[in-house]
Structure formats: structure tokens, C-alpha cells
Amino acid sequence: MLYDAIIELGFVSSEFDSCIFVGQNILLAIYIDDILVMGLQTKCNEFAIQLGKRFNVVNNGHISSFLGINIECVNGIIGLNKISCIDRMTKRFRTESSISTFTPLDHSLPLVKADFDSMRADDTLYKELTGSLNDLMICTCSDTSLAMFKLSQFKQDPTVTHLNATQ
Numbered sequence: 643m644l645y646d647a648i649i650e651l652g653f654v655s656s657e658f659d660s661c662i663f664v665g666q667n668i669l670l671a672i673y674i675d676d677i678l679v680m681g682l683q684t685k686c687n688e689f690a691i692q693l694g695k696r697f698n699v700v701n702n703g704h705i706s707s708f709l710g711i712n713i714e715c716v717n718g719i720i721g722l723n724k725i726s727c728i729d730r731m732t733k734r735f736r737t738e739s740s741i742s743t744f745t746p747l748d749h750s751l752p753l754v755k756a757d758f759d760s761m762r763a764d765d766t767l768y769k770e771l772t773g774s775l776n777d778l779m780i781c782t783c784s785d786t787s788l789a790m791f792k793l794s795q796f797k798q799d800p801t802v803t804h805l806n807a808t809q
Contacts, residue, residue, distance in 0.1 A: 644672070647696050651689070671708070678708045680720065711781055724782050731774050735767070753792055753804060760801040768800035 649655075653665035663670040668681030668689060677693075679686045683704075690701040706713060707726075714721040732738045756762065772793050779786045796804045 644697070647693065648672075651692055673709055676708070678705070709781075722782050724778055727778065731771075731778075735771050735774075753796065755796070756799045756801045760803070763800040763802050763805040765797070765800055768805055769797055771805070772797060 645655075648663050648670065651665065653663040653670060656662035656664065661672045663672070666681075666685055666689060668679055668685045670689075671678040671680070679689055687701070690699055693699050694701075710724060710727055712723050712725060714723070732740070772790070775786065775793070776790055779790050793804060
């Protein structure tokens with residue numbers, strides 16, 4: 643129903659993501675019953691009025707975040723980040739004192755399977771941490787994909803070395 647209305651308004655669905663639409667010099671991102679409309683304010687308001695003729699629409703105006711992703715617009719350039727999410731993660735996993743590193747991950751980092759003498763890590767904690775990092779990678783930090791690929795290989799039997807590599 644919503645899809646049909648958006649198509650009738652002249653929008654085209656992205657070939658890369660069926661929840662992204664382009665048209666009328668604006669970009670739409672749809673998630674369940676939330677729509678992020680990006681473009682010139684006048685165009686966004688016009689779209690809200692057009693869609694409001696078919697659906698109950700609440701126009702919240704300018705936003706600073708959507709689905710946990712912070713949105714910043716400076717000089718016409720849109721930036722996305724999950725800084726607040728990262729801050730919550732560092733508190734949750736007690737990694738506030740960890741040392742920052744550059745991404746992508748150093749490909750020579752020696753992550754190997756656990757052996758008899760390896761000190762095991764809490765596998766639930768490891769899975770929660772890598773899952774949270776995976777969410778960051780998918781949403782805004784694609785440069786962490788190599789690290790996620792390497793760390794995900796050890797979810798079944800993580801060691802302290804693997805856990806420390808996430809910090």
C-alpha cells in the first residue's frame with residue numbers, strides 16, 4: 643500500500659535496497675512505519691503533504707537521528723555516525739580505557755584457533771560484543787568489515803586474545 647503510493651508519486655526503488663526510494667529531488671529511507679525524507683526542506687514538506695492525502699502523516703521536521711544513526715548536515719554534505727551507540731557499547735563492555743586504532747584491521751594480526759593452553763573468553767560476552775560491532779559495520783562503519791570477518795570466525799571458541807582484539 644505504502645509502496646504503491648510512493649511509486650505513484652514518481653519515486654523509483656533503489657536496486658541496492660528496496661527500502662530506499664529516489665524521486666522529486668529527494669531521497670526516502672523507509673523502516674516499517676518510519677520514513678526519513680532527505681532533500682530541500684520545501685521538497686520534503688511537499689512530499690509530506692502529498693503522502694498525507696493518503697495516510698496519517700506526522701512531519702517531525704528536521705531530525706538529528708534515525709534508527710540510532712546520527713545525521714549531520716554541514717555545508718550540504720550529509721554525514722552518518724553511531725557515536726552515541728559506540729559510547730553505550732564502550733560502557734556496556736567496559737572498554738572505555740581501550741586504545742583507539744586505525745581501520746581497517748591490520749591483516750597480520752595473529753588470531754588463531756584456541757588450543758589446549760589458551761585462556762578462554764566468555765563466549766556469550768564475545769558474541770554480544772561482535773554482534774554489536776557487526777551492527778556498527780553494517781550501518782555506518784564499513785571499514786571495520788575485515789575485523790568483523792576475522793573476529794566472527796572465533797565465535798564458537800573465543801579466547802582472551804580474540805576478546806582483546808575487539809578492544
